[in-house]
Amino acid sequence: MSRSASEAVALFRSHLQQRRFDGATLRILESILVARDVESLLVSRVALRGLLLSEASSVMGGASGMTVEKKLRIVQFFVGAFALVGDGESCLALKYEALILRESNCVKVQGLEVSYDEWLTFAKDSLDNGFYPIAIQGFEKALQCIQSNKNEHREDVMPSMNKHITLKNIENLRDMATSLTAGRSVQSRTAEYLKSKGRQEGQVSSSLSAPKVDVASSAFRCGINKRNLQMLQRSRGLQ
Structure with missing residues (x-):
């Protein structure tokens, strides 16, 4: 990663830590991802996705005292950020949360229907x-x-x-x-x-002393x- 790209990533991380969830922060993220070769782009996306997941988890964990409007602004920011790094799964998950949040508060806050x-x-x-x-x-x-x-x-x-x-x-x-x-x-x-x-068949054909080998997890x-x-x-x- 070039020096300019590293500086942009550091600036983006700083904006997240300062809770600056706005268009300017998204533009920094976009600048990191443009005009890159394929290999560097893939590496950057993986790193940025991990950073976003960590920050999103941290922010959402302390969202109980926020207003509905502020929660929605934060969710929409991360929806846009995950879309930029190509994480469709996280993007859809947060879109669902935003819709549920609006639906559960539409009686109290007008315009959230x-x-x-x-x-x-x-x-x-x-x-x-x-x-x-x-x-x-x-x-x-x-x-x-x-x-x-x-x-x-x-x-x-x-x-x-x-x-x-x-x-x-x-x-x-x-x-x-x-x-x-x-x-x-x-x-x-x-x-x-x-x-x-x-x-089972492998265990029958192998010696009794042969160690068991775990297969991939059921979650996968x-x-x-x-x-x-x-x-x-x-x-x-x-x-």
């Missing part, structure tokens, strides 16, 4: 990126918004026929995400069985969907 379009967009993004359990939750939230006739989906704005078609389309997407989740689960259990069977075999849900649970400190 979450529309069905926002939930639907989030659910589609999650589906496209393979985060099926979260996509299901997003589609469910979108359905709830329409069925309760909130926001722009009052009967005078969304005619009954259009509402029925919209509900059906979302239900189909939700069912697709559900089937994909089930399919992934079956694949995971099949892989687990085959690996277990292979271990379950795939990125399970890790994403665990991250969402850890980030509940926002609420």
Whole structure:
């Protein structure tokens, strides 16, 4: 990493530690990532992602005394930062937290209502990126918004026929995400069985004194969907 790049990283870290979650800090991050060769870019993204995860965890852990507006500004900052470093998983997780935070405070703070379009967009993004359990939750939230006739989906704005078609389309997407989740689960259990069977056969053919060798952890075999849900649970400190 060149001296100028190192200085930019140090400046970015300083802004995070000073809790300067604003556009200027994002521009520093962007300057670190532009005009780099592929290898250096990958190394920088890994390092910056680790820095962001650490700082986001630290800030969210102490967010209980903040106002809703300030929490949302911080979440939106990290959404933008994770998007810049190419961490779609963290980006979607924080988008979900922002939507939940708004929904849980919309009665107390005017203007925080979450529309069905926002939930639907989030659910589609999650589906496209393979985060099926979260996509299901997003589609469910979108359905709830329409069925309760909130926001722009009052009967005078969304005619009954259009509402029925919209509900059906979302239900189909939700069912697709559900089937994909089930399919992934079956694949995971099949892989687990085959690996277990292979271990048993290996133990029979090996000597009794041969040491056991652990295979990859079950968390890894379950795939990125399970890790994403665990991250969402850890980030509940926002609420």
